[in-house]
Amino acid sequence: MRYLPLSTNDRAAMLGKIGAGDINDLFVDVPKHALLDGLVDLPLHMTEMEVEQNFAAFAARNVPANSVPFFVGAGAYHHHVPSAVDYQIQRGEFLTAYTPYQPEISQGTLQTLYEFQTQVAQLTGMEVANASMYDGSTACGEAALMARRVTKKKKVVISGNLHPQYIDVVKNATKYTDDEIIVTDRTVNKKEDILASVDENTSCVIVQYPDFFGNINDYSELAETLHAQKSLLVVVTTEVVALGAIKSPGEMSADIVVGEGQSIGNGLNFGGPYVGLFATRQKYVRNLPGRLCGETVDADGKRGYVLTLSTREQHIRREKATSNICTNAGLCTLAFTIHMTLLGEKGLRQLAKINHAGAVKLAGMLETVEGVEVLNDTFFNEFTIRLSKNAADVVEALVEHDVIAGLPVSRLYPDDPLIANDLIIAVTETVSDDDMNILVGELKEVLK
Numbered sequence: 001m002r003y004l005p006l007s008t009n010d011r012a013a014m015l016g017k018i019g020a021g022d023i024n025d026l027f028v029d030v031p032k033h034a035l036l037d038g039l040v041d042l043p044l045h046m047t048e049m050e051v052e053q054n055f056a057a058f059a060a061r062n063v064p065a066n067s068v069p070f071f072v073g074a075g076a077y078h079h080h081v082p083s084a085v086d087y088q089i090q091r092g093e094f095l096t097a098y099t100p101y102q103p104e105i106s107q108g109t110l111q112t113l114y115e116f117q118t119q120v121a122q123l124t125g126m127e128v129a130n131a132s133m134y135d136g137s138t139a140c141g142e143a144a145l146m147a148r149r150v151t152k153k154k155k156v157v158i159s160g161n162l163h164p165q166y167i168d169v170v171k172n173a174t175k176y177t178d179d180e181i182i183v184t185d186r187t188v189n190k191k192e193d194i195l196a197s198v199d200e201n202t203s204c205v206i207v208q209y210p211d212f213f214g215n216i217n218d219y220s221e222l223a224e225t226l227h228a229q230k231s232l233l234v235v236v237t238t239e240v241v242a243l244g245a246i247k248s249p250g251e252m253s254a255d256i257v258v259g260e261g262q263s264i265g266n267g268l269n270f271g272g273p274y275v276g277l278f279a280t281r282q283k284y285v286r287n288l289p290g291r292l293c294g295e296t297v298d299a300d301g302k303r304g305y306v307l308t309l310s311t312r313e314q315h316i317r318r319e320k321a322t323s324n325i326c327t328n329a330g331l332c333t334l335a336f337t338i339h340m341t342l343l344g345e346k347g348l349r350q351l352a353k354i355n356h357a358g359a360v361k362l363a364g365m366l367e368t369v370e371g372v373e374v375l376n377d378t379f380f381n382e383f384t385i386r387l388s389k390n391a392a393d394v395v396e397a398l399v400e401h402d403v404i405a406g407l408p409v410s411r412l413y414p415d416d417p418l419i420a421n422d423l424i425i426a427v428t429e430t431v432s433d434d435d436m437n438i439l440v441g442e443l444k445e446v447l448k
Helices: 008-018 023-027 048-060 083-089 107-124 136-151 164-173 220-228 240-244 282-287 330-366 391-399 433-446
Strands: 155-158 180-183 202-208 232-237 256-260 276-280 291-297 303-310 372-374 382-387 422-426
Touching (some): 008 023, 083 330, 107 291, 107 303, 136 155, 136 276, 164 180, 202 220, 220 232, 232 240, 240 330, 276 282, 330 422, 391 422
Parallel strands (some): 155 180, 155 202, 202 232
Antiparallel strands (some): 256 276, 372 382, 382 422
16 A cells, blocks of 8 residues: 555645745756656566565676676776675664764774774875765765865866866856856877966866876976965865875875765676765864864863864855765765784785786786777776777677677767777776686777
């Protein structure tokens, strides 16, 4: 029996109260292309057992990343998560913990967030980090808003080599402000001319490191130029394991560092939930979005933890808030912290070396394949190749051979014929030598 708590008259009264003619008026702000035209193509009624059986059939159509040679990256990476991580986060006191509205009685939660902040600050080379954001893309959007608060300027220059979905989120975050958003031309294997778009009205420049195509650039000179005109450098990292091998953004004088922490402690999870990283310099801490946990001592001199700053909407008057993100990704943050603790600095650097060595090895193997050109001069565990055939078609053909070969750039840039043959390939510690041999062998056949 269906449970319908509101009658037709109830609905009419509610709509009348807010001045809406019918229920469709509630969705006028949703773009028409995003609205469904009619009902979803699903049966209207099923028993519970039938629903379970149908969803099991849907799930069986997916190909798990660990079941075939898998080379997809571009912002979400297949890393090994130790079983100890899952065991720890499923402990009752962790699994059921939520936002500490009365923080002082949540010492365990505060301590884990404090440890997380410390790890993020050390990884990024920054002075202070917050207690996480939803994911890397929303953290990037918040960085643009923070830069405006700090500089009182309204122009954001975005590298064309930033992940396109991150670019979309920044545009969305600034949709109702009067910020000017400039996106530079993307360059797969050439140095970008970012400074040509920068002027005295620029609040920040947002770059990715390593960038969307896998290139590693040193932004020290860019940071120096921006600082001379009181603009900020925002560095985005989508593959946090890379920071175990390459210069930290803090060493390049970045002002704000944001990123995606999914690679540590969190599986692919079909796209989420993930964990956003956000770090900055101490002098900007009052403009930091979200929350900040601190360490102190109690009346007896014992170590304790407090919610030092909490400038989000649920803790402060909305007009005073520095963030519209209402909670932190607590369980994902905990998984990150546990995994990072298990690794330690030595383990992280070892993991990074394994990733880089695997990518270098596969790039060398692919260079010997006729119809394949490796476009990167430098990279960490991800690089771009140019094929002699359409990359999307090649990937689909390889799927039939049980190989998930990577991400065709055209998947995210469908209207650019110049990149139709470009394919982004990621190699993590989960990729074996056999996986590489299979990819190379099958690719040779498909490109014939």
